[in-house]
Amino acid sequence: MMSGQASDVTTESGDVISHNDVPDELMSVVTSLTSPRRYVPQWYVYDTRGSELCEELIQKSKTYKVWQHEYSILQTHADDIASKVSSPAVLVDLGSGASSKTRLVIEAMRQRHGRLTFVPVDMAKEFIENCGRQLETDYPGLTVEPFGGMYMDGVQNVAAREENRLLLWLGNSFSNVSIHHQVKMLQEIRAQLSEGDRLVIGVDMDADREALSQAYGDQWAPIWRDNLISRLNKDFDGNMDVEKFDFSFELVENPPDGDTPSYVALSLSSSGRQRVHLRTLGLDIDFDDGEKIYFYEGPNTSCKFNLRQLRRLAESSGFAVDAYWTNAEENYCVICLAPADVSHTSV
Ligand SMILES: C[S@@+](CC[C@H](N)C(=O)[O-])C[C@H]1O[C@@H](n2cnc3c(N)ncnc32)[C@H](O)[C@@H]1O
Secondary structure: OOOOOOOOEEOOOOOEEOOOOOOHHHHHHHHHHOOOOOEOOHHHHOOHHHHHHHHHHHHHOOOOOHHHHHHHHHHHHHHHHHOOOOOOEEEEEEOOOOOOOHHHHHHHHHHHHOOOEEEEEEOOHHHHHHHHHHHHHHOOOOEEOOEEOOHHHHHHHOOOOOOEEEEEEOOOOHHHOOOOOHHHHHHHHHHHOOOOOEEEEEEEOOOOHHHHHHHOOHHHHHHHHHHHHHHHHHHHOEOOOHHHEEEEEEEEOOOOOOOOOEEEEEEEEEOOOEEEEEHHHOEEEEEOOOOEEEOOOOOOOEEEOOHHHHHHHHHHOOEEEEEEEEOOOOOEEEEEEEEHHHOOOOO
16 A cells, blocks of 8 residues: 555656556556666565565574564563553554564553554565464454555554554664655654654664674575565566675764764665566666665665664654663664653653
8 A cells, every 4th residue: 555646657768657557556666666776665675575584584693683682672671661651552563574572562561551452564464464363363352453554654544543552663664764754754753643642663773883794794685685586576577687686785884973873775786787677567677787776765774873863863853752771782772752742851
């Protein structure tokens, strides 16, 4: 499900691809692939297979530690988080994926608030529906209402609910939003929230170059290269060759006293000049040697914030910092934001 009406796309060579010929949700993929700076929307990496591979990697990796860091914070503070809204409450999980860490919050919410409705929001519709059925089996009495769609559509979907809303945005996923859109996106979410609602975001603070180059190395190629190319070939009857694209990592370091966080940029780069044909679109895409496909429309695939930057981001977006919790190494933070004009204390 996408916001608004998809429009036709005119490619660099002047061909027009009509939205009548392409399902709405794939139209944004066509737009991004044919733009001068080629990219795919980040959600596109996560079809059911991509989501399964990702969940396996983030739980088992010895070098990508986001899952473990966030899990350790939630183990200690899930009840603190649940206490931030009063009953009755609805729990919304933006970019929920498998909701594996969210289970800790679900348990704390059930203990504190009794009956609970859980709304996972994710573009990987089939995957979250399967995970939702498993959650209902594991937690009798839990109502799961999966919303297969984009983040903001998911927030709007719960805007009219009477319960207090606790929105989670875990797994460092917020930091994948383009640095140019982060404030606007938080402002849009803020506009949908009321006094008793809270937004809880998990963000990576590890800016160590060596640790990051290991964390974002070749272990991701089966997801961000092999599965992505296989999905593109399947969706558009394409002939892209996995062997002709290299997975690459770049760290852009920004001064810690500035407002822009350091960030990681991931991409596929073409090994050699090549032409790719997407048959269902009747489209050829030419790649120069080394030309890249990025994984988001913005420069960042993932940001590495510090607390000062997070606070500035919250304040610029109409939120106050209600509470935050870090792990023992202080390289991961779960931050709770309250609509600013109703928050009495900012920690
Ligand atoms: C890094 S995973 C995080 C999964 C889970 N929250 C966790 O912490 O383990 C990001 C998730 O966000 C989803 N996603 C990415 N962009 C999205 C968008 N614009 N709207 C909705 N879901 C999106 C992906 O499908 C994926 O499941």
